[in-house]
Amino acid sequence: MAVCNNRLIIIMGLFCLYSIKIWSQLSGGGDLNPELKVPQSAQEQWRDLKVGLSVHWGPSSLGGKEISWSRHKKIPVAQYDAFYKDFAPTEFDAREWVDLLKRWGMKYISPTAKHHDGFALWFSKWSRYDMEEAGLKLDIMQELKQACDEAGIVLGAYYSNIDWYHPDWTPNVFGGPGTLFETLPDAPNMDRYLKYMYAQCAELIEDYGVGFIQFDGEWDETYTHQMGSKMYRDLRALNENVLLSTRIDIGRRMAGKDNHIDIDGSTYAGDFQDRERLVNHGNNVTVWGDHAWQAWVTLDKKQWSFNKSPDLMTAQELILDLVQVVGNNGNYMINLGPKPNGSFPKEQVVLMNALGAWLDQYGGAIYGTRGGPYYPFQGGVSTRKGQKAWLFLWEGQESITLPKLSQPILGVVDYKSREPVTVTENKTEIVIDLKALKKEGTLQVLELRYKGSPQMQAR
Template sequence: MKFIKYTILLLLSLSISLAINAQTKSPKSSTMGDFMDKRFGMFIHWGPVSLRGTEIGWSRGDQVEVNDYDNLYKEFNPVLFDADAVVKTAKDAGMKYLTITARHHDGFCLWPTAYTDFNIKNTPYKKDIVGALNEACKKQGIKFCIYYSVLDWHHPDYPIHSPKNQTIDPKSDMNRYLLYMKNQLKELITNYDPYMLWFDGQWEKPWTDEMGKDLYAYLKKLKPDVITNNRLGKEFAAMENKNIDASKMIGDYDTPEQVVGKLNMTTPWESCFTICNQWAWKPNDKMKSLKQCLDIVSKTAGGNGNLLLNVGPMPDGRIEARQADRLKEIGDWLKVNGEAIYGTLGGPYQPNNDYATTRKGNKMYLHILNTNIAKLNLKAIPGRKVKKASLLNGQAVDVVQNSDISITLPASQADKLNYIIVLELNGNAEDIQIIK
């Protein structure tokens, strides 16, 4: 009997201990912690508009006449599209997740949806692009994510039908449109089980925060662990990189666009950038240099954010060779320097044009962006000292610590590509407050 009582008490004690641990587990073990640890993903903007080489959605009724734009799907036949090759390109770039524009502002759907004929099934190509990418991602260990526009200029029940003309259509019906959205999103979650949903287009007047809250609750009911960005609501950093009130945010993380987000240790964020200038494919579009791309990678991680880097496939389905080559160069850099990116925290220093910092355990990673300078001076870290400084290959780096931390940069790295210096501290680097 005593043994039974002892066993019951032991089991009770264990269950209480597990419950406490479950309540106090670190953010890194949460769904959002897992997402933020990934740091780098591929964005894909693609659709029939690639046949014209103009911007997706925004060129409808502007550079491309509406009737022409809306009928491009009848010609869309990307016979060289290879989902496995696209996902391998992402993986070789060091990307950990992939987000496809299943439906952009123009309303065209890259999957065979049951709720509109304006979809991939009715093109000469006919095959399910969303499904193919989902399968390829699962095979190659990449998280599959879906972009879905809140607005739809093509749909008769959405009140606005043009990016240039914001006149409300009196025949539209927002309630019917919201049901259409819910049906499609349920279809996407049921058929493809996305890791994350990326919304956009919520800035137009017909969409309200109340609609965003309702849709967010609906999605979490369908799939409690699905991650969503904050573009179900009006509160987001956007291209202006605004300071936002996180309590008003509808969604799980903020979305600065074409700009590196601000250092933030409390609100998760993800910056989206284009590898060229346009989101959708454009012939001879100016492409970012490898240096520009690596600066964005380091500054984003240094600000404690993720990077979603966009490519636009060509009309035949291939990613341009020059874009694929640039992505491979980024991946080659990450093979050497990835420990300073993945699974790190940003800070404690604000990134600038000379350097960025990330940290993990007792290590602080100093990303040298300006390789032309010979010395860096950092403000001292309260309660911490640098025990050892070296390049990732183990080569020692000279450090002098007085009222600040003075680092002599190795002459062997001058005028070369961005590199990392590892500063081993005499304590945990992750609990250091932001140093201003």
């Protein structure tokens, strides 16, 4: 998990130039579909949302182990695959979820519409392994779509390219295919599976109106660049404004083992980049990017789905993590794992309430912003919007020295108290005096006004 310390800030600085060089922009359709681009307006609207919720949930929550990955390894296949019969989330209420989203400051949500285990969290015409066959027949995605639309929340969907339940996916690991699909004589058949994948994604786009799809599973060698490029082209034809994550193609896999920073924005398809912080791994995803990207992290450091004994981030860690990501020009997506009954664990609600309270106070410096105009520096990050910028500072510093921009600075105030802050400048730098400021915990937020829209510092 990202924490604020000198080593991390130095690492971010070292990687910053590398990241900009290789990801100056996302490519849309990649080298096989170079003419395909999502409209910039759709991409920018998604970036403006800034903070979203990921939800790993489904019948597997009845086992209390990790979704999909526990099948066959920790839970016998027959038991795992039968969970759907008893999956009856009687306390799920889409409007209550949306009320929580609003309280927590979330602007979008991405449920696991289909994880690697193949279960569909909606009424899918293409699968019997779905909510229509569950213990409680409830179209989760449709319920969320209606509630989100009413509240102005953007509904997306996580969709795994992999499907260990489907007989046409190869290799059939983690216990082999399930029983609700007919296994044809020529199975596994990837061409047939890819048609199935397309059909389900088309349902999510056309029938459920999702605004974006988070793909996953591109790391499996079965899935190729050609498959991903074709899937991007075919789904892009359905709705030009739907954003498709870069994991629809294999860019992340080509970055190397355990590397969650994509490497080539001109070869591989995708409209925004998911950088997943692996649980119990500590991989750093907080690296500057000029392109559309989001950090995808778990509140529980042990696993993504429901866990009876979680190891949770603290409220302070959660807020600092968000600030670092947004200051590195990304969106922040935090993941929760609801209980089998459809409610969120109380201790997680408390932490998310703290994040929501902070965003209610400081959201003006988060929503609709981009990172900068100063690249992450030792002791803080910045965001910008219009003719203003905001500094998020830690470590109890007495002053901050920053490069002088081409736009003149008109003044600095403490974001909360609105008290003016002393600024001195020379030909190349500005120095902000922090000694007179009342310290507000470990995070100080300043607001800077400029004559004109501040542009990124020169390199």
